[in-house]
Structure formats: structure tokens, C-alpha cells
Amino acid sequence: MQNDDLLESAPLTALPSPFPREAFNRAKNVQKLVNLLMHHVGHDLDFISSSLTDVISVDDFTKNLLQVYSDANRIGFSQQLSFGLFRADYMLNLGDSQVKHVETNAIASGFANLGPKTTKLHKHILSKYLPHQVSSIPENNANINFPESFCRAFDSYENPKAILLVVTEDRTINLCDQRGHEFQIGLLRPDIRIVRRPWSQLHDIARFTEDRRFYVEQHEVALVYYRHCYAPSDYFSEKSWSLRLKIETSRAIKCPSIQYHLAGVKKLQQILVDPEVSERFLSRGAVKELAQTYTGLYGLEMSEKGNQALNMAIERPNEFVLKPQREGGGNNLYGSDIVKLLNDIKNSDERKGYILMDMIHTPSIENIIVIPGVPGTICNITSELGIFGSILGSKDEILFNNEDGHVLRSKKVGVNETGISAGFGVMDSPLLY
Ligand code: ADP
Ligand code: MG
Secondary structure (H helix, E strand, O other): OOHHHHHHOEEEEOEEEEEOHHHHHHHOHHHHHHHHHHHHHHHOHHHHHHHHHHHHHOOHHHHHHHHHHHHHHOOOOOOOOEEEEEEEEEEEEOOOOOOEEEEEEEOOOOOOOHHHHHHHHHHHHHHHHHHHHHOOOOOOOHHHHHHHHHHHHHHOOOOOEEEEEEEEOOOOHHHHHHHHHHHHHHHHHOOEEEEEEEEEHHHHHHOOOOOOOOOOOOEEEEEEEEEEHHHHHHHOOOHHHHHHHHHHOOOOOOOOOHHHHHOOHHHHHHHHOHHHHOOOOOOOHHHHHHOOOOOOOOEEOHHHHHHHHHHHHHHHHEEEEEOOOOOOOOOOOHHHHHHHHHHHHOOOHHHHHHHEEOOOOOOOEEEEHHHOOEEEEEEEEEEEEEEEEEEEEEEOOOOEEEEEEEEEEEEEEOOOOOOOOOOOOEOOEEEEE
């Protein structure tokens, strides 16, 4: 299911939704650590390979991604810099009013443009009806900060004539958000040429020189920005995987590089909740700070621990979410679907491809949902906070590491997921209290 309305306008709440200030600040304050963790994990191929051994025995998509990384490592990376535009997602935990980390998106992190636009709209609405509350909507400059990061990453390629290539779907749904970044980059730096090309077309027009420069038509590519290529169906032939590998080993800077892409795999998130594992990458203090946002995550390996997790999920399915190694929304399992699937696969290796996560129970509030062409409806909704972060660096050097702004996405109570492009959620913004 996809939300075609996003081509013209996004669904949203009429008013901002109350959100505790302390929890909001905590999520913002840990974003640079989230970026750093992704950076260091991404640059540790041995750790990623050993952590994903079980998953790749049953999940061809993750296996192919890892193959791209290890092949590129063997051939040699001709670009040492990786560029990440991340969005770490959190839900408010009903029990202690603190944020709990849902996942960190490493590829095609959406709504850094439409998030701030929603902030602006909500500030405008409150200025008319509740002017004393306007200052409780926090500033949100993700629409400017992400483009500034793009420009800095572009400049580090050191060829002003090269282009920023946006890799798209054949038919882009979340067009306003993507084009918003392009317009802003155009305002900041009219000299940077931006070219959008569908991934499927690149199969025929991508060219690589012997010294591993990446050309699209007559243009050398400085920076590749993937807004696609995170779902198995995006790699529709063997050629898709060899193209991804050629891009990874080219001189172009990638957002994300295969390093960052793999750092976002859910299995790694599950393994990294163990502080002893995370301390391989961050200081003990940093790990402690991040751990305050974590909730329970469990592997389903063929072991006593894995069996315990599996049985717990079958006995109390409403307390968990079951997740495969996928992105983009609509892939998780809930309630009776968890019981059915786990009973089917409990004696098969297939179970190793999933992770189990504690269900985060969030408080609901009343708001008005506005969908283009439909009368506004008053509903009970719950919200999910996304914090944007950008990072550029090589294995040994970080050139910048920023927290860049936020987005609040909300959904009707009873709907399991919040993805807007997937057709579940609506744009919102936090009103801090
Ligand atoms: P995807 O990569 O498909 O976006 P997520 O892990 O973000 O996968 O899950 C999709 C959605 O499912 C989230 O946006 C959230 O609405 C819901 N969800 C995920 N994990 C939990 C959880 N632990 N508790 C409650 N809801 C969750
Ligand atoms: Mg998600």
C-alpha cells in the first residue's frame, strides 16, 4: 500500500501534539552519539559479518548487501568518505514518559523537509488561536541543515563541475520532501548541479572509468544520494547488485555508503543493545546515555536464549513486535500474526532472520487529522518522534557530526505503523510541555 496523495500534499494534524520537553531533549541530545555509533559499526566489517552470520543464512537480501560490502573491501574503496543522513525514531513510553528508540534509518531517511514545513504551519495556526503557545513548538531547521550537509559533502569531492545524483524510484511518491531538499540546495548553492535519475535507468546509463570515476551521461558524479535501493524488489536483476558494487567502489561519495546502509540493519540494533557490545564502539558513558532510550530486543537463534524469546512471544504476542530485516514500513508482525508465524517456523532456520522487540505502549491524545479532499476528523492518535542527524567521515576521521532537526509523525490509535509513504501515518509537530 502506498500513499499516492504524497505526490501533491501530505496528510497532517491540524494542531501540534503535546510531547514532554525532557523526553524530546533527550532524543535530540543523543543524536550525535547515534551518528557515531552508526559510523563506527559501519566501518567494522568483521563485526558486521560475524553479527549477521545467522541472518544471511536465511535472508538473501541482507546476504547480498553484505556481499557488496565484502567485495568492495576486497577490491578496495577508492572513496574513503561516507556520508550519512540518518533519522532515529522514538516512541514515548507510557510508563515513564521517556523516549524509547524504535530504529535508526540509514537510507532514504524521509521528512527532513516536510517536518519543518509542518512546524511552520502549526506555528501559524497557533499564532491565530493560542499565540502564547507558539514558543512551545520547538524550532526545526532540518530543511536547511540537511541541504547544508549535502553541500559540505559535495565540496569534499573537490570537483565543482561534478554533479549530485539523486537515485529515485521509477515513480516517486514522497516527491515534495525530496524536491524540497533540491530547492534548498539550489538556494544555498546554485552552482551545484543536481540530476535525478531512476535506479532502473541507471542500469543502462551509468559509466565507470578505469580510475573509477562514476559518470551519468556526460556528468561526473561527486555525490550519490539514494532515495531508493533499500527493498529486495529494488534489486531486480544480478545487474542491480553489480551496479551497486561498482558505485560503492567508485570515487563518488555515497549517501549512504554500504557501510552506513548495513549499520542500519535491525539485527545489528538488537545485538548492540548489549552494552558490552556497544562499548566496542563508544565510551561507557556514551553507551549508558544511549541505553536510556533502549527497550528490550531479542534474537531468535536456535539456542536456549533464542527459545526463551520465541516462547515468550508466542505466550504474550501483544507485548512484542516481530521484525524481519526490512525497511520502509509494513513488514513487521503483531499479535496473532506473531503466534502463527513463530509456530510455523519455530523448528526452522528461518526464525533467525527475525528479531523480537518489546512493544512500546504510547500515550494517546486527541487531534484533528486533515487528509486532502476529506473533511477533518477528530481522532485519538499516538506519535513517533524522528531526530535527524548527518555525518561525514572516513574510518579514522570525522569531518562533521550534527544533530539536524526533527519530525513528528502520528497515527490513529489501533494502527500499528507510522510510515507516511506506506500510507499509515500523518505529519505532525511536537508542542512541548
Ligand atoms: P521500518 O524499517 O519498516 O520502518 P520500524 O522498526 O521502524 O520498521 O517499524 C515500523 C513501525 O512499526 C514504526 O514506525 C512504529 O510505528 C511501529 N513499531 C516498530 N517497533 C515498535 C515497538 N517496539 N513498539 C511499538 N510500535 C513499534
Ligand atoms: Mg521505521
